[in-house]
Amino acid sequence: MITLQSSDKDVFEIEQSILIQSGTIKNMVEDDFTFIPLPSVDTETLIKIIEYMKKHADKTDSKEKNIKEFDKDFMKKTLNELFALVFAANYLHISSLLELLYPSIADRIKDKITEAIRQIFSIRCDFTPEEERRIIMDNKWAHEGTEIEGTLD
Amino acid sequence: MMMNRYSRKNMKRRGSKRTNKVIKENFCSSIESLPNELLTDIVARVASRSFKNFINVKLSCKVFDELANERYVYQKATLVDFPIAPWEKQTQEKISKVNSFMELCRECENTEALYRKGVLDYFKDDEAEVALEFLKRAENGGHVGAWYVIGIIMVFMGGEYKRKGVTLIGNMKETEKKLTRACRKSLIEILTEIWVTNPSVLEQRRPTGCNINNAVARMSGLVTLRMKMMDTPIFIVMLVVVTLKLLIYGNV
Numbered sequence: 465m466i467t468l469q470s471s472d473k474d475v476f477e478i479e480q481s482i483l484i485q486s487g488t489i490k491n492m493v494e495d496d497f498t499f500i501p502l503p504s505v506d507t508e509t510l511i512k513i514i515e516y517m518k519k520h521a522d523k524t525d526s527k528e529k530n531i532k533e534f535d536k537d538f539m540k541k542t543l544n545e546l547f548a549l550v551f552a553a554n555y556l557h558i559s560s561l562l563e564l565l566y567p568s569i570a571d572r573i574k575d576k577i578t579e580a581i582r583q584i585f586s587i588r589c590d591f592t593p594e595e596e597r598r599i600i601m602d603n604k605w606a607h608e609g610t611e612i613e614g615t616l617d
Numbered sequence: 618m619m620m621n622r623y624s625r626k627n628m629k630r631r632g633s634k635r636t637n638k639v640i641k642e643n644f645c646s647s648i649e650s651l652p653n654e655l656l657t658d659i660v661a662r663v664a665s666r667s668f669k670n671f672i673n674v675k676l677s678c679k680v681f682d683e684l685a686n687e688r689y690v691y692q693k694a695t696l697v698d699f700p701i702a703p704w705e706k707q708t709q710e711k712i713s714k715v716n717s718f719m720e721l722c723r724e725c726e727n728t729e730a731l732y733r734k735g736v737l738d739y740f741k742d743d744e745a746e747v748a749l750e751f752l753k754r755a756e757n758g759g760h761v762g763a764w765y766v767i768g769i770i771m772v773f774m775g776g777e778y779k780r781k782g783v784t785l786i787g788n789m790k791e792t793e794k795k796l797t798r799a800c801r802k803s804l805i806e807i808l809t810e811i812w813v814t815n816p817s818v819l820e821q822r823r824p825t826g827c828n829i830n831n832a833v834a835r836m837s838g839l840v841t842l843r844m845k846m847m848d849t850p851i852f853i854v855m856l857v858v859v860t861l862k863l864l865i866y867g868n869v
Contacts, residue, residue: 591678
């Protein structure tokens, strides 16, 4: 059994066989660590990561359909939750989770106009109108016949 | 290629009048906590699905605009919005911009861009060596279609190469039948879009002008090529397989 400690100082005891899906944890286990502090991962995110690894630990054929259903539901989270998971999955080197997260995030902004993308990602437009116009003009060649919609009124 | 990482200190949380309401609801956005490497991965995923989406992300803020110039993003960008032979007449400016974009993609090891260049270099411009270089790079990056086309080109080169080409395609068919069929379909689609002027493929002299006879010659050459591609590898592979089966099993 390995003990993980979140940034909020909550501890979780999990079987080694489940945790080795994380490249980072696997390396530490091979170096004989049994207590692994994770200062970059908060409790809420760590719970989700553990849930993911538990489900994916048993990859027999019969479970494959179950796992796919689980993955689909697992991605039904807020964007901020997904970003926290991307950060944690990257830190913990869980590539299968990253491969699930990136398309889910890209899907959220699929076919959205720029203003919608800003709202979804909660970012502010820091271009001047001239700069924005320049980018649209620079990339006009890729869009002849269709509109690129910025925030120009 | 721009490789500078843009400082995200300039991403401010204060909302403008238009987006004030939304910003207040999500004033502590997690996207700002992600390192540039992960944001680049996200931008690359967007670019790999739709060029239009990619442009819209570039327009969203300076950080994304900067990250959109990363090599990895061009490596993953989809080319599906740029047909090889567009139906509509293109302005010189657009042709030039598309060519520059494709060149940049190739420099960044975009496998689809490398594949296309290889196919065009051989079937349009009769440059086997150059074509094979591009196709090898595409194949190294995991492009299966490139591997198939390398086999086809070797068949057309004749001699020692022909034998190797047949073996290559035969092996592909044995291990990945469906995928091989898809590779062939993809190549035929490209060739039907472009004129084929490679003499070793058409088995006639390169047309010197564009007139009706040449156009007909090219079309019949194209049909011949299509039949040749569809029949030669399959026929030879079948011959090889039947021969092998006879040797192994000793039955007719």
